[in-house]
Structure formats: structure tokens, C-alpha cells
Amino acid sequence: MNKKRYAIIGGGINGLSVARQLLLDDPGVSVTVFEKEAAVAQHQxxxxxxxxxxxxxxxxxxLKARLCRRGVELVRNYCLENAIPFDECGKVVVALNQEELPRLDAIYKKSIANGVPGMRLVDAGELREIxxxxxxxxxxxxxxxxxxxYGQIACRIAQDIEQRGGSIRxxxxxxxxxxxxxxIHxxxxSGEVHSEHFDFAIACSGLQSDRLAVKSGDEATPKIVPFFGQYYVIDETFKSHVKGLIYPVPDPRFPFLGVHFTKRIDGQMTIGPNAFISLGRENYDGRRPNLRDVADFLTYPGFWKFASRNVATTMRELKTVLSESVFVREAARYVPTLADVAVTPSTRGIxxxxxxxxxxxxxDFVIRRQGNITHIRxxxxxxxxxxxxxxxYIVREVLPKQ
Ligand SMILES: Cc1cc2nc3c(=O)[nH]c(=O)nc-3n(C[C@H](O)[C@H](O)[C@H](O)COP(=O)(O)OP(=O)(O)OC[C@H]3O[C@@H](n4cnc5c(N)ncnc54)[C@H](O)[C@@H]3O)c2cc1C
Known part of the structure; x- marks a missing residue:
């Protein structure tokens, strides 16, 4: 029997994980990852x-609830097996006022329903102990x-793929x-058609996923609208003011989690990310708007409907975009000793x-197969x-059974 051939488009952590999973489940298959950049994991x-x-x-x-819980287990085991740092530093989601309590309670109930271990509601005193x-x-x-x-994990997965006989172009x-x-061709x-043809293709192209999907015959929507998130690194001498991760109670009208304190695995302490429309899908320094990307969302009716419904949130986020001190003050509501901390901007995420x-x-995650092409949308x-x-999930449930 001919061995099955798979093309994976996108060498981010999702594309690489799919390639690895295919080789794990059936070492006899042929897997080729196509990545547009000169190295893997350069974007999200x-x-x-x-x-x-x-x-x-x-x-x-x-899907998010189910795959996140399983994902934690798989990422933790992978880090342990490959000597990749994994720090279970813990996190608190903090309510500042009475108004936020019902939302905090709702998150607690969801966490219990999702089987998250060790979850506890704590009072102000216990919060101080943590x-x-x-x-x-x-x-x-x-x-x-x-x-x-995740960049380090993705690079290790890429090595794994090559060691198992897959190739990364x-x-x-x-x-x-x-x-x-x-x-599938x-x-x-460049116009070149890859010399080998494939039985299945899985497109995991992140910020470009809608474009590749449409050009390959999939539906036009949903469309990717890029939102950047700025981070600031806090002055080294203040980083001990935060032990782990401190998050606000998220605004239910917005899908992002709000500016938080995030300890980094390299020891840095950051504040961020905020969330604001990005003038380019890969415009990381914010200084090189991409006209095609901007025209793409400006001509999308969905964008205007979103904007008109989110004026208040947009104005709040805009203040944190325009002013570093507003950004820091926003976060310092949770840790007042950091109200005047010096910060250095670090790279954005989009x-x-x-x-x-x-x-x-x-x-939720959207993953759909049409014929023998699957797109993460x-x-x-x-x-x-x-x-x-x-x-x-893709390899065992979305792809047709062999
Ligand atoms: C600011 C921010 C904070 C986040 N924080 C967290 C967090 O703390 N925890 C968490 O779990 N998740 C977090 N996420 C989400 C997480 O980063 C993404 O869900 C994840 O990285 C997506 O991986 P991916 O492989 O799908 O996409 P990407 O990493 O974007 O990879 C897509 C790849 O496809 C390539 N590509 C695109 N088009 C083509 C093409 N036509 N041909 C070839 N290659 C192509 C790109 O170059 C890229 O390498 C965050 C995301 C952002 C932006």
C-alpha cells in the first residue's frame, strides 16, 4: 500500500504539533511542513x-475547554520529557469591587465544570498570602x-519532526x-507547484488563515481581524513585587483577558497585553502599516459592526495604546506598589x-475540513x-479514518 502523504501549511506551534502527531500515530506516513518564514514559530x-x-x-x-485541559497535560509532559522549563507559578484572577463578584463566581463555576484542579475562591487576606x-x-x-x-517548545517539536523523518520546507x-x-497540489x-502531491493538507496558517482558506476554495468567513497586544517589561528591581500571574476579571463583552502581570520563563516580569486593532497582520513594531491588511478590515462590514458596538472598550484600550503611564496605572490598580514603576516596551503580539x-x-476554536483539506480558521x-x-483532535477526529 502507498504511504499516505500529508502537507501542513504553517510552522507555528499548531502546524508543527499536527505534523508531529501524524508521525507519532503512524511512523510510516510522509509529512511535509511548508513555512513562509526562514525559521519556524516567528508569529503568534x-x-x-x-x-x-x-x-x-x-x-x-x-472545543476550547476540552482541548485546553488535554493540552495542559500534553505540554507539561512534553516539557518534562525534553528538559524544557515549565514553571507552575500559579495565577490569581482578582476582583477589585462588588460589581465584579458575580463574574468571578461565574468563572469559578466554569473552572469546576471544566475539571480544573485546585481552584479556590479566596478572600482579601488569603490573596495577600499568595x-x-x-x-x-x-x-x-x-x-x-x-x-x-512556546517558541522553545515549537523549535523542539520541529527537531522531533525531522528526527522522525518529516521534512520542513x-x-x-x-x-x-x-x-x-x-x-492535493x-x-x-513563486508560482512553483511542489513536485510531490499529497493525499491530505492541513492549513495552520494563523494570521493568514482566512486568505489561504479562501484561495483554496473554503468559505470567505470568518475573517481574520488582527488585534495587537503590547507588553512592557517592568524594572528589574521591582519584579519581586509579583510572584506569579495576576489577572483582572475579564470584561464579558470582550474576548481578551485584560492587561495582566505575567511572569516570564526567562525571569522577566511583564505587564500586558492590551488589545487594539493592528494596522497590519505582521506589523510588530507598529510603524509599518500594511495597506492591504488595513483595507481588508476596513472593507469588512463585520469590522464596522464590531467597532460600533465596542466604542467604550475601544476608547479604554486606546488610552493604554497612547500613554505608557495610563497602561501602567491600569495594571497598578492590582499592585499599587508598582504605580510608578519604570517600564520598557517589548515586542507586540498580534x-x-x-x-x-x-x-x-x-x-471557540474553528477547525473545518472540506474534502481532504482541513483549515484551522x-x-x-x-x-x-x-x-x-x-x-x-485533527489527526484522530477531523481527518477521515484510514
Ligand atoms: C498577544 C498574545 C498573547 C497570547 N497568549 C497566550 C497564552 O498565554 N497562552 C496560550 O495558550 N495562547 C496564547 N496566545 C495564543 C497563541 O499564541 C496562539 O493560539 C498560537 O500561537 C497559534 O499558533 P498557530 O501555529 O496556529 O499560529 P502561528 O504561530 O501564527 O503560526 C502560523 C504560521 O503559519 C505561517 N504561514 C502563514 N501563512 C502561510 C502561508 N501562506 N504559507 C506558509 N506558511 C504560512 C506563519 O509564518 C506562521 O509561522 C496568545 C496570542 C497572542 C497574539
């Missing part, structure tokens, strides 16, 4: 908060939330996938957030935590 997978989310927030029964400089009237403590470097931007009968931006035509942001946070579980 190396520009994020580095948090291994325990699964607190997600709708019970949804985070001595943090103020709040009540908090949710997740002792097993952890931090890692770098600097290979894919223009489209062409399905002709039972064969991979056409590159979220590949899928948006529907009606302006709603797609909350939405994999925002906790997409890195869930990456190895997303891979299991």
Missing part, C-alpha cells in the same frame, strides 16, 4: 504571554497555571492548495482573531496551551 507562537492556561474561562463542552502586594476584595486562585516558552509561502480528485507564491460578518468575535488563546491537543 513566539509573541504571546507564555501562559499554560489551566482552562478556567472556557464554555464547558466547547500575592503579598496585590489588592482586591476577592480572587480566584489557580495553583496549577504555569508558564513556558522553510521560506516556502503557499499561495493556494489545489484539490484535483484525490490529489501545493502552489507556492492575535489572529476570527470575526463573523455580524461583527461578533468567534470565541480560529485558534486564539489558549491556542498554544491546546496545540498538542488540537493536533490529536
Amino acid at each position: 507562537s513566539s509573541h504571546n504571554s507564555g501562559v499554560v492556561h489551566a482552562g478556567l474561562y472556557y464554555e464547558p463542552g466547547g 500575592e503579598p502586594n496585590c489588592v482586591g476584595i476577592r480572587a480566584l486562585h489557580s495553583p496549577h497555571t504555569a508558564i513556558v516558552s 522553510l521560506s516556502a509561502p503557499v499561495a493556494r492548495l489545489i484539490e484535483l480528485g484525490s490529489r 501545493v502552489e507556492l507564491d 492575535r489572529a482573531q476570527a470575526m463573523q460578518c455580524d461583527g461578533s468575535l468567534v470565541d 480560529n485558534a486564539p488563546s489558549p491556542g498554544a496551551t491546546s496545540s498538542m491537543a488540537i493536533a490529536e
Whole structure:
């Protein structure tokens, strides 16, 4: 029997995890990863908060809830097996006022429904024992939330793929996938059609996922609308003011978690990310707007519906974009001793957030197969935590059984 051939588009943590999973489940298959950059994991997978989310927030029964919980286990084991640092520093979600208490309670209930271990609601006194400089009237403590470097994990997975006989083609931007009968051809931006044809293709192209999907015959929506998140590194001498991760109670009208204190696996302490529309899907320094990307969201009716419904949140986020001190002050509501801390801007992350035509942001992961081509159309946070579980799901449940 001929061995099955798989093309994976995108060498971020999701594409690499799918390639590895295929080789783990059947060492006899042929796997080729196409990555447009000169190295793997140059986009979301190396520009994020580095948090291994325990699964607190997600709708019970949804893909996020299920794949995040399984993903934690797989990421933790992978780090242990490969001597990759994994720090279970824990996290608190902090309510500052009475108004936030029902929402905190709702997150607690979801975390229990999702089977997150060790979750506890704590009062102000107990919060101080966990985070001595943090103020709040009540908090949710997740002792097993952890931090890692997803960029490091992705690089290790890439080595794994090559050791298992898979190949990774770098600097290979894919223009489209062409399905002709039972064969899939991979056409590159250069016009070259890859010499080998494939039985299955799995597109995990993050910020470009909607474009590749449409060019390959999938539906036009949901569309990716890029939201950047700025981080600031706090002055070294103040970093001991925060022990682990301190998060606000998220605003239910917005899918992002709010500016938080994030301990990094390299020892730095950061504040961020905020969330604001990005003038480019890969415009990391904010100084080089991409006209095609901007025109893309400006001509999307969904974007205007979203914008008109979120004026207040947008204005709040805009203040943190325009002023470093507003950004720091926002975070210092949780740790007042850091109100005047010096900060240095660090690289932005840009979220590949899928948006529907009606302006709603797609909350759950969206993974769909049409014929023998599968597209990840939405994999925002906790997409890195869930990456190895997303891979299991695609390989064992989405691809047709052999
Ligand atoms: C600010 C921010 C904070 C986050 N924090 C967390 C967190 O703490 N924990 C967590 O679990 N998740 C977090 N996430 C989400 C997480 O980073 C993503 O879910 C995850 O990295 C998605 O991985 P991916 O492989 O799908 O996408 P990406 O990492 O973006 O990879 C996609 C790859 O596809 C390649 N590509 C695109 N188009 C083509 C093409 N046409 N041809 C060839 N290659 C192509 C790109 O170059 C890229 O390498 C965060 C994200 C952001 C932006």
C-alpha cells in the first residue's frame, strides 16, 4: 500500500504539533511542513504571554475547554520529557469591587465544570498570602497555571519532526492548495507547484488563515481581524513585587483577558497585553502599516459592526495604546506598589482573531475540513496551551479514518 502523504501549511506551534502527531500515530506516513518564514514559530507562537492556561474561562463542552485541559497535560509532559522549563507559578484572577463578584463566581463555576484542579475562591487576606502586594476584595486562585516558552517548545517539536523523518520546507509561502480528485497540489507564491502531491493538507496558517482558506476554495468567513497586544517589561528591581500571574476579571463583552502581570520563563516580569486593532497582520513594531491588511478590515462590514458596538472598550484600550503611564496605572490598580514603576516596551503580539460578518468575535476554536483539506480558521488563546491537543483532535477526529 502507498504511504499516505500529508502537507501542513504553517510552522507555528499548531502546524508543527499536527505534523508531529501524524508521525507519532503512524511512523510510516510522509509529512511535509511548508513555512513562509526562514525559521519556524516567528508569529503568534513566539509573541504571546507564555501562559499554560489551566482552562478556567472556557464554555464547558466547547472545543476550547476540552482541548485546553488535554493540552495542559500534553505540554507539561512534553516539557518534562525534553528538559524544557515549565514553571507552575500559579495565577490569581482578582476582583477589585462588588460589581465584579458575580463574574468571578461565574468563572469559578466554569473552572469546576471544566475539571480544573485546585481552584479556590479566596478572600482579601488569603490573596495577600499568595500575592503579598496585590489588592482586591476577592480572587480566584489557580495553583496549577504555569508558564513556558512556546517558541522553545515549537523549535523542539520541529527537531522531533525531522528526527522522525518529516521534512520542513522553510521560506516556502503557499499561495493556494489545489484539490484535483484525490490529489492535493501545493502552489507556492513563486508560482512553483511542489513536485510531490499529497493525499491530505492541513492549513495552520494563523494570521493568514482566512486568505489561504479562501484561495483554496473554503468559505470567505470568518475573517481574520488582527488585534495587537503590547507588553512592557517592568524594572528589574521591582519584579519581586509579583510572584506569579495576576489577572483582572475579564470584561464579558470582550474576548481578551485584560492587561495582566505575567511572569516570564526567562525571569522577566511583564505587564500586558492590551488589545487594539493592528494596522497590519505582521506589523510588530507598529510603524509599518500594511495597506492591504488595513483595507481588508476596513472593507469588512463585520469590522464596522464590531467597532460600533465596542466604542467604550475601544476608547479604554486606546488610552493604554497612547500613554505608557495610563497602561501602567491600569495594571497598578492590582499592585499599587508598582504605580510608578519604570517600564520598557517589548515586542507586540498580534492575535489572529476570527470575526463573523455580524461583527461578533468567534470565541471557540474553528477547525473545518472540506474534502481532504482541513483549515484551522480560529485558534486564539489558549491556542498554544491546546496545540498538542488540537493536533490529536485533527489527526484522530477531523481527518477521515484510514
Ligand atoms: C498577544 C498574545 C498573547 C497570547 N497568549 C497566550 C497564552 O498565554 N497562552 C496560550 O495558550 N495562547 C496564547 N496566545 C495564543 C497563541 O499564541 C496562539 O493560539 C498560537 O500561537 C497559534 O499558533 P498557530 O501555529 O496556529 O499560529 P502561528 O504561530 O501564527 O503560526 C502560523 C504560521 O503559519 C505561517 N504561514 C502563514 N501563512 C502561510 C502561508 N501562506 N504559507 C506558509 N506558511 C504560512 C506563519 O509564518 C506562521 O509561522 C496568545 C496570542 C497572542 C497574539
